Amino acid sequence: xxxINLKVVLVFFIFAYLISTALFYSxxxxxxxxxxxxxxKAILDTTNALRSYVENVQKPVIYQLKKEGKLYDxxxxxxxxxxxxxxxxxxxxxxxxQSTKNETPYxxxxxxxxPRNPKNRADAFEAKVLDRFRKGExxxxxxxxxxxxxxxxxxxxxxxxxxxxxxxxxSTPNIAPKELVKLYxxxxxxxxxxxxxxxxxxxxxxxxxxxxxxxxxxFLSSLVALLLFVILYLFVYIIYKKDIKLQKxxxxxxxxxxxxxxxGEMIGNIAHQWRQPxxxxxxxxxxxxxxxxxxxxxxxxxxQKITEANEQxxxxxxxxxxxxxFFSSGKTKIHYPISQSIELVNHLTNATLDKxxxxxxxxxxxxxxxxGYPNEMTQAIVNIINNAKDVLxxxxxxxxxxxxxxxxxxxxxxxxxxxxxxxxxxxxxDRIFEPYFSTKHASIGTGIGLYMTKTIIEKNNNxxxxxxxxxxxxxxTITIYDDNE
Amino acid sequence: xxxxxxxxxxxxxxxxxxxxEKGIRQNIIEVLELFFQKVDAVENGLExxxxxxxxxxxxxxxxxxxxxxxxxxxxxEIRKTNKKIPIIILSAHTExxxxxxxxxxxxxxFITKPCNKEIMTNALxxxxxxxxxxxxxxxxxxxxxxxxxxxxVCRDNRDIKLSKSESRLxxxxxYRANESxxxxxxxHYMWExxxxxxxAIKSIVKELxxxxxxxxxxxxxxxxYMLEME
Numbered sequence: 001x002x003x004i005n006l007k008v009v010l011v012f013f014i015f016a017y018l019i020s021t022a023l024f025y026s027x028x029x030x031x032x033x034x035x036x037x038x039x040x041k042a043i044l045d046t047t048n049a050l051r052s053y054v055e056n057v058q059k060p061v062i063y064q065l066k067k068e069g070k071l072y073d074x075x076x077x078x079x080x081x082x083x084x085x086x087x088x089x090x091x092x093x094x095x096x097x098q099s100t101k102n103e104t105p106y107x108x109x110x111x112x113x114x115p116r117n118p119k120n121r122a123d124a125f126e127a128k129v130l131d132r133f134r135k136g137e138x139x140x141x142x143x144x145x146x147x148x149x150x151x152x153x154x155x156x157x158x159x160x161x162x163x164x165x166x167x168x169x170x171s172t173p174n175i176a177p178k179e180l181v182k183l184y185x186x187x188x189x190x191x192x193x194x195x196x197x198x199x200x201x202x203x204x205x206x207x208x209x210x211x212x213x214x215x216x217x218x219f220l221s222s223l224v225a226l227l228l229f230v231i232l233y234l235f236v237y238i239i240y241k242k243d244i245k246l247q248k249x250x251x252x253x254x255x256x257x258x259x260x261x262x263x264g265e266m267i268g269n270i271a272h273q274w275r276q277p278x279x280x281x282x283x284x285x286x287x288x289x290x291x292x293x294x295x296x297x298x299x300x301x302x303x304q305k306i307t308e309a310n311e312q313x314x315x316x317x318x319x320x321x322x323x324x325x326f327f328s329s330g331k332t333k334i335h336y337p338i339s340q341s342i343e344l345v346n347h348l349t350n351a352t353l354d355k356x357x358x359x360x361x362x363x364x365x366x367x368x369x370x371x372g373y374p375n376e377m378t379q380a381i382v383n384i385i386n387n388a389k390d391v392l393x394x395x396x397x398x399x400x401x402x403x404x405x406x407x408x409x410x411x412x413x414x415x416x417x418x419x420x421x422x423x424x425x426x427x428x429x430d431r432i433f434e435p436y437f438s439t440k441h442a443s444i445g446t447g448i449g450l451y452m453t454k455t456i457i458e459k460n461n462n463x464x465x466x467x468x469x470x471x472x473x474x475x476x477t478i479t480i481y482d483d484n485e
Numbered sequence: 486x487x488x489x490x491x492x493x494x495x496x497x498x499x500x501x502x503x504x505x506e507k508g509i510r511q512n513i514i515e516v517l518e519l520f521f522q523k524v525d526a527v528e529n530g531l532e533x534x535x536x537x538x539x540x541x542x543x544x545x546x547x548x549x550x551x552x553x554x555x556x557x558x559x560x561x562e563i564r565k566t567n568k569k570i571p572i573i574i575l576s577a578h579t580e581x582x583x584x585x586x587x588x589x590x591x592x593x594x595f596i597t598k599p600c601n602k603e604i605m606t607n608a609l610x611x612x613x614x615x616x617x618x619x620x621x622x623x624x625x626x627x628x629x630x631x632x633x634x635x636x637x638v639c640r641d642n643r644d645i646k647l648s649k650s651e652s653r654l655x656x657x658x659x660y661r662a663n664e665s666x667x668x669x670x671x672x673h674y675m676w677e678x679x680x681x682x683x684x685a686i687k688s689i690v691k692e693l694x695x696x697x698x699x700x701x702x703x704x705x706x707x708x709x710y711m712l713e714m715e
Contacts, residue, residue: 275577275598276506282599283512289602290519308508357552 009236017229021222028218029211033153036210037142040155040203043106047087047201051159054083059165074178081169084110084120087201104209110159112199116189120199126156130200133158141200144207153210156202162194170198251455254435258452262379265386266323272351273319277312284309322347326375336374338406338415339367344378345404349385356393358400360385365407370480372461380456381417383449384476388419391474395421415478423469432467491621492520492606494613494633497653498543499523503533503559504575505551509598513575517546520609522649530554534562541674542570544612549576549583557583560590569660571612575600616660623659625714626698631655638696645696650675650689658702658712667709 059081065071078085091108098105111122113130122130125145132138145152162170169176173186192198284305291297326348342362353360370377385402392400397420405416424432435451457463463480500521504510505528517524525540527533529551537545545563547556560572571593576583579597587595593615594608616633617623623631630639636652638645647655657674658666672681690710694702703711 276509279577279598280506280508280512282601283509283516286600286602286605287512287516290516290606294519296519312508355550 006237006240009240010233013229013233017226020225024222024225025218028214032210032214033207036153036205037155040106040153040205041140041157043203044155044157044201047091047108048157048159050087050090051083054081054086055160055163055165059168063168076169076177076179076183078117078183082116084117084199088119104205104213107204108201109204110199110201111156112189114189114192114198116184118188122200126200126202129156129202130158130197133200134197145204151207153205153207154202156200158197159199159201162192162196162198164194166192166198167194254448254451255455258448261448262382265382266326266348269348269352270319270323272355274316276351277316280312281309284312319347326378333372334374335369335371337367337369338377338413339364341370341374341377341381342404342406342415344374345381345385348378348382349389353385353389353402356389356400358389358392358402361401361403363403363405365405366413367406368408368413370413370461376456376460380453380478381415383453384417387449388417388421388474391421392419397421411481413480415480416475417478418470418472418475420472421474423473424467429467429469429474433465491610491613491634493635494617495520495522495544495609497522497636497649497656498616499525499540500544500546501533501536501542502526502546503528503530503551503556504548505529506548513546516605522653528552530556530559530562533559537563543616544571544573544609546573546575549574549578557586557590560592564590571615573608573612617656625659625701629698629701631659631697640697647696648692651693651696654689655693655697658710659714662712662714665705665708665711669709671709 062071062075062081066073066075079089088108088110091106095105095107109126110120111126111130112120113122113127115121129141132141140155140157142153142155145154167175169180170189170192173181173190176190288297288302288305291301322344326344342364346360346362350360381404388402392402400420402417402419405414405418407414426432432450433454435448454465457465457478457480461480463478466477466479468475468477498521500517500523502510502513502517502524504513504526510526510528514524514526521544525536525542527536530547531554533545533547533556534554545560547560549556556574556576560574563570563572568591572590573594573596574587574592575596575598577598584595593612596604596608621632621634622639623633625631625638628641631637632639633652633656636647636649638647654671654675657671668683668686671686675681675686690702701712701714703713705711
């Protein structure tokens, strides 16, 4: 009855959780990269500042010493005079410390197309980036690189543009310190010009490491989200279970109501069935008494009237047996012919139908054996007939008629009940099977008769019931499948 | 043995009885035949109306629920032309709606089925009383009384028994006192389908005049008679 399907809800929840986690992950990744970018940029800026310090502070001290003759003129040592060398070595020390502390290793590189130290030679990618800086297209550069199956976050900025002071070592070999030429040769790193961008400095960080930094937080938050989803699902589950319980209680209530209603209906039927023989018995008694008083009672008349009265009494006895059998609901399922059910239907309803001049035709084209509770099937059919009867009376149909047919088609047994009341006006017609749905006045319609019929046939007899309008009126078709056992 | 009971008033009367159940109908016919001169029975309201239009009845007894036309419908139809005839309803219906409808139709007695002898005879007595305007004796003139229950005229302290046709005609006259009554009306009431002669009527009237005060029944030339009463 419940319209919620738990499986669908579960799948939906899993799906929603996966999507939200994926979205959250990509958002988190973006955030971490932004964070790394800011940090890396700061390191590179610091490196440039360090280079400026060597250039503007350290080198003039050495040159001053040379000028004052406290240091010989040919002196050159990259450990003191090469900003690239110093920066590289500082980063190497830093990287070593990082690796011992298990921190994210930052791989630093200075890349130039005309390097003094071959270690600093730019590869094709770095050369391209350097070229873009030279053309002034960009001020800084960040990207994700893929190397040997691992992703790296790469950021580069240019070193400060060549100044006049740089030309001391980078213009021609003959001005440069002798020891420099001796160390690096006379070709590498010369013939630079003032204002040019000589190199870029870059940092490469493995992406996995960056993401790892906050991954615990990510897992924690996704775990919390999971927990929330589970709680939400449990909530839905509890509501669903409660709903089912309520539904079951409601169905029980409806079944009871129907039993009461059909009990009332049946008592009405008994009253109808008995009124005629009771009246006949009373008229026989009046007849006998008055004839007796006038001395006109012959022996023949007395005997004839006694026979007549006995007939009526046995008819009444049969009637009450029918009803008693109908209400003593069998506890075990039995095999029974459908004709038996329909005959009982006939007995139970004919007094009421006769009283309203409604003709009940039964056409057992083919009798078939059903397995179940015959009284239930009888009740299901009686409910349909009572419904048809009420409509026939309400619409004042001229020659009211209800026809029951039984026949077989292929592997299914069918019972059809058709009336000539003009059909069902509600659309869709199926709505008449809903509980508490009634078109009748509250005094005669409880709205559960047809609902019970559907329940009996579909739940307890493995059948189906359908309704359609024909040229005459409403046609109910009960289909029972042969594998019903 | 009931020689003086009110119900004997019916012994020269005709009743029309309508009931669809055969078993009940047969028994009630047998009962009614004890009281009435003639009992006609029909199965439904339509037949009742048809029968009523063909003959003159003194009392009607109808069931309500019958096929084709129910008893109340039939009575409604009959009441359009006949306001006076006593009607007894014998029905299983006791619903308020039916009772209200019955009240509007001026029913003598509403009997619910099943009933017993007392209720049945009581209803018939009521109808009988109604037929004579609830009088036990009818004063025709100062020294001439008519007792409809034992069908005798008391004149000069002498009881004179009337024949069935005489009492039937006299009660018909009393019922329509001071109205002119045509020969045709009398034919219809007294003989139904046979073609009676004017002579036959005249001889009954003559006999009546002999037993009661002569001056009571006036000839109306070319039309019929009139019973003059105060």
